[in-house]
Amino acid sequence: MSVIATPQSLPPARIAPSILSADFACLGEEVRNVLAAGADWIHFDVMDNHFVPNLTIGPMVCEAIRPHVGQAPIDVHLMVEPVDALVPMFAKAGASLISFHPEASRHVDRTLSLIRDHGCQAGLVFNPATPLDWMDHVMDKLDLVLLMSVNPGFGGQKFLPSTLPKLRAVRQRIDQWMQQGGQPIALEVDGGVKADNIAEIRAAGADTFVAGSAIFGQSDYAASISAMRAEILKADSLQA
Numbered sequence: 001m002s003v004i005a006t007p008q009s010l011p012p013a014r015i016a017p018s019i020l021s022a023d024f025a026c027l028g029e030e031v032r033n034v035l036a037a038g039a040d041w042i043h044f045d046v047m048d049n050h051f052v053p054n055l056t057i058g059p060m061v062c063e064a065i066r067p068h069v070g071q072a073p074i075d076v077h078l079m080v081e082p083v084d085a086l087v088p089m090f091a092k093a094g095a096s097l098i099s100f101h102p103e104a105s106r107h108v109d110r111t112l113s114l115i116r117d118h119g120c121q122a123g124l125v126f127n128p129a130t131p132l133d134w135m136d137h138v139m140d141k142l143d144l145v146l147l148m149s150v151n152p153g154f155g156g157q158k159f160l161p162s163t164l165p166k167l168r169a170v171r172q173r174i175d176q177w178m179q180q181g182g183q184p185i186a187l188e189v190d191g192g193v194k195a196d197n198i199a200e201i202r203a204a205g206a207d208t209f210v211a212g213s214a215i216f217g218q219s220d221y222a223a224s225i226s227a228m229r230a231e232i233l234k235a236d237s238l239q240a
């Protein structure tokens with residue numbers, strides 16, 4: 001039996017706007033607007049000026065936007081080192097999913113368990129040059145795999161095409177895992193995702209699409225999200 005994902009087996013697509021490109025002066029309103037425009041998750045980028053060369057937002061901002069997000073998941077992407085101390089803080093602040101980079105944790109298995117123990121879903125993030133071997137022995141502790149399609153630290157960068165074969169490899173691993181009875185694992189892509197490349201990213205196996213500048217950089221959020229969904233549908237129908 002083939003273990004390669006067929007388009008029919010891909011989970012429904014989710015759009016996760018990154019608030020890194022939102023107007024920080026009115027974040028609550030931005031979050032409400034983007035959800036009303038059809039977003040599924042809110043992607044929350046945490047940078048520490050140590051693991052990555054930029055400094056952004058922390059648990060207090062997560063807590064502040066939580067009432068504006070309603071039932072939608074807050075998808076926290078930690079680009080911080082070390083990781084563990086922030087996990088309980090983000091869980092308390094209303095995070096739904098917490099993902100981290102394996103290079104930033106001394107004990108990856110322990111950090112994944114810590115996230116689940118605090119009632120959140122756990123994700124592992126792979127930089128463009130990070131090998132997939134990191135997921136080999138922790139598949140049962142993963143709810144999400146996040147592939148970086150840029151080097152982390154900044155919004156508005158160009159999508160790295162080397163992400164596509166890597167995506168196909170992760171899709172194959174996840175499908176194999178689930179065929180063996182494992183829990184579902186979401187496959188998210190982050191960096192340089194736009195309406196004009198989202199179809200090939202979908203065809204390679206992604207189910208969750210982070211987009212910052214491609215949504216918040218436009219005046220009509222609903223039009224940007226609809227254009228992305230239309231491209232995803234096209235990709236699915238082309239391969240059906």
Ligand SMILES: O=C(CO)[C@H](O)[C@H](O)COP(=O)(O)O
Nearest residue numbers: 152153155156191192212213
């Ligand atoms: O994690 C990130 C950067 O490290 C951001 O989520 C990502 O860059 C989104 O922004 P854009 O869609 O503009 O590339």
Ligand SMILES: [Fe+2]
Nearest residue numbers: 018045077190
């Ligand atoms: Fe991110």
